[in-house]
Amino acid sequence: MLEPHHPTRDQIRLENVLAALGNPLRMTVLQVLAAGGEYPCGAIVEGVSKSTLTHHWRVLRESGVINQRASGRELLLSLRREDLDARFPGLLTTILAAHQQSSS
Amino acid sequence: MLEPHHPTRDQIRLENVLAALGNPLRMTVLQVLAAGGEYPCGAIVEGVSKSTLTHHWRVLRESGVINQRASGRELLLSLRREDLDARFPGLLTTILAAHQQSSS
DNA sequence: ATTACTGTACGTGGATAGTCGTACAGTTAA
DNA sequence: TTAACTGTACGACTATCCACGTACAGTAAT
Numbered sequence: 001m002l003e004p005h006h007p008t009r010d011q012i013r014l015e016n017v018l019a020a021l022g023n024p025l026r027m028t029v030l031q032v033l034a035a036g037g038e039y040p041c042g043a044i045v046e047g048v049s050k051s052t053l054t055h056h057w058r059v060l061r062e063s064g065v066i067n068q069r070a071s072g073r074e075l076l077l078s079l080r081r082e083d084l085d086a087r088f089p090g091l092l093t094t095i096l097a098a099h100q101q102s103s104s
Numbered sequence: 105m106l107e108p109h110h111p112t113r114d115q116i117r118l119e120n121v122l123a124a125l126g127n128p129l130r131m132t133v134l135q136v137l138a139a140g141g142e143y144p145c146g147a148i149v150e151g152v153s154k155s156t157l158t159h160h161w162r163v164l165r166e167s168g169v170i171n172q173r174a175s176g177r178e179l180l181l182s183l184r185r186e187d188l189d190a191r192f193p194g195l196l197t198t199i200l201a202a203h204q205q206s207s208s
Numbered sequence: 209a210t211t212a213c214t215g216t217a218c219g220t221g222g223a224t225a226g227t228c229g230t231a232c233a234g235t236t237a238a
Numbered sequence: 239t240t241a242a243c244t245g246t247a248c249g250a251c252t253a254t255c256c257a258c259g260t261a262c263a264g265t266a267a268t
Contacts, residue, residue, distance in 0.1 A: 004246090013206060014131075014199070014202050014203055014205075014206040015125075015126050015127065015128055015131060015206075016126070017126075018122045018123075018125045018126035018131075018199070019122075019123065019126025019127070020126075021119075021122045021126075022119055022120070022121075022122035022123025022124075022125075022126045023119065023123070023225090023226090024119055025226095027118075027119060027122075040244075040245090041244075041245060042244070042245080048227085048228095049227070049228055049229080050228095050244085050245065050246085051227080051228060051229075051230090051245095051246080051247085051248090052226070052227055052228070053245085054245070054246055054247085055225085055226065055227080056226085057245090057246095058246095059225090070234095072235060072236070072244090073234065073235040073236060073243065073244050073245080074235090074243095074244060074245080075244080075245065075246090087202075087205070087206075088198070088201075088202035088205060088206070089198075089201075089202075090194070090198045090201075091198050091199070091202050094192070094193075094194045094195050094198045095118070095122070095195065097192075097193070097194075098118050098191075098192035098193075098195050099118055101118075101191070101192060102117060102118040102119075102191075102192070108216090127255095127256090129256095144214075144215090145214075145215060145216095146214070146215080152257080153257070153258055153259080154214085154215065154216085154258095155215095155216080155217085155218090155257080155258060155259075155260090156256070156257050156258065157215085158215070158216055158217080159255085159256065159257080160256090161215090161216095162216095163255090174264095176214090176265060176266070177213065177214050177215080177264065177265040177266060178213095178214060178215080178265090179214080179215065179216090
């Protein structure tokens with residue numbers, strides 16, 4: 001399977017990250033991936049069609065939030081925590097904490 | 105002039121805040137207001153029509169980012185820093201720092 | 209009262225977002 | 239080699255976003 005395009009660390013733009021996370025489905029994905037590890041595309045969100053998920057993977061990938069790595073017939077998703085922490089220190093941690101706050 | 109509707113502190117939703125700031129014009133507004141104080145609508149951004157600005161003021165207001173207060177024939181805009189800091193500790197500071205990082 | 213000023217409301221048009229179904233490419237298993 | 243599985247590509251459709259011009263309401267100044 002072809003490796004999709006990812007922005008380099010320096011190409012990650014704050015506005016794209018915020019816009020990507022300004023969506024409930026994608027915020028949920030962030031929360032799942034924040035625990036660490038890799039997940040195939042189909043193992044994160046339920047009740048949404050495959051083509052809809054593909055759309056959201058693209059938004060998250062092109063904004064620099066996630067990485068997609070081919071493995072067999074799966075694409076494994078993971079959070080680009082090191083890159084995001086290096087580019088915008090504290091941002092991810094603060095957003096995740098705010099989301100916990102918000103959903104309680 | 106009629107006071108427009110603002111969400112209460114508890115009604116502020118993280119996703120709305122992130123979506124509001126995931127736009128270059130509105131991020132610029134945040135940066136201006138972050139210095140503190142109140143500004144009339146027409147004194148923040150140039151080169152955009154009044155009706156376009158009204159649209160962005162609504163997005164920022166309804167997401168809970170800004171306050172609009174009537175004063176004479178002006179509406180004074182200010183950042184809802186206390187409310188945002190109370191609701192999402194550190195979020196605003198981190199985003200502003202990230203924006204400085206991003207624009208350099 | 210009349211005029212000027214500040215900003216919103218409303219309608220419009222083009223662009224983008226979000227959803228889906230179908231079709232297809234690549235990989236693995238039978 | 240066939241069949242099943244994972245996910246993307248593409249096109250369609252609806253809804254929302256973003257920008258604008260025009261019209262109007264409220265306030266202040268003349």
